[in-house]
Amino acid sequence: MAKHEVIAFALADFFPYRLAVLAEHVSQAVAQLYGDRFQITRAEWRVLAALGANNGMAAKDIAAYSTLDKMQVSRAVARLEEAGLITRATDDADRRAKILTLTASGRTLFQKIVPLAQAREDYLLEDLDPQERAVLESAMEKVLARAQGLIERG
Amino acid sequence: MAKHEVIAFALADFFPYRLAVLAEHVSQAVAQLYGDRFQITRAEWRVLAALGANNGMAAKDIAAYSTLDKMQVSRAVARLEEAGLITRATDDADRRAKILTLTASGRTLFQKIVPLAQAREDYLLEDLDPQERAVLESAMEKVLARAQGLIERG
DNA sequence: TGGGATTCGTTGCGATCGAGACGATTTTGC
């Protein structure tokens, strides 16, 4: 029986939807820091973070480090250079590549943002005890691995 | 001492970054279903899901239900109507509003997508045991509440 | 009841974005 079951589907209970909404809100909450106060975009923030951790990377390494594609990196880099926060120099070892380096003011900006970002991260996670954080972290890794598998296999 | 501490900041350990990457990949994995096979965007899928759960909603209620803003709904609705999947009718009780209804083929499409989406959701979560799922769910709610608070308060 | 404020949904415009083509360079394979 029940040949024509009513399909029950609640968007509010659908994990991918909930995850997208959560990520969007968290992203917006963090973007207030660097967006409202320093007029930089999310991609630019990621490039700053990449160079802050490892100054002198090539654009393609920044893309890998930051999960941005080469186009996003290229455009973010153009804006950051325009703003005087980074400099671009041709790599002598591979003259297709451009080595990117934080300027003094780029480094200063990065060092201003980092503690704010970390404070916001701490605040967001404040309701979770260590065990919950550990489960959340491992769950995110597991789901990510599955999602990547799906994307690769089509 | 340590007046000039070296700032250590790893993007890969930054929760908002990891969440954004995860959500992006999960979203892409699910969008393969309705995107590649039925040429539907994420906003359009959400509108379908809203009407699938509650046919005959006004556009503004769809926005609330689906966490889309009115413009995204308006544009998604225009495309879905163009594709013959929904119809638009002025609400007699409030002639500013438009009542949106799935057509037969809209409902058919929705009923085709739902099991595929649920299967993909199940697959994504397959590595998590019930306890992990419960912690993940509650953690997502707690973090979302904090993020919304930050956004409201600026 | 009437006039200003608000809400609903759409649209115009400028900014932004992604896919693909491109020049320049390097790597690969024979």
Added chain:
DNA sequence: GCAAAATCGTCTCGATCGCAACGAATCCCA
């Protein structure tokens, strides 16, 4: 060595997006 293929980063072009303004309808309240 050298031609073909691959890689790096940029650019172009059409599509998409968000902001703000808008017309129409309704609500508010004096």
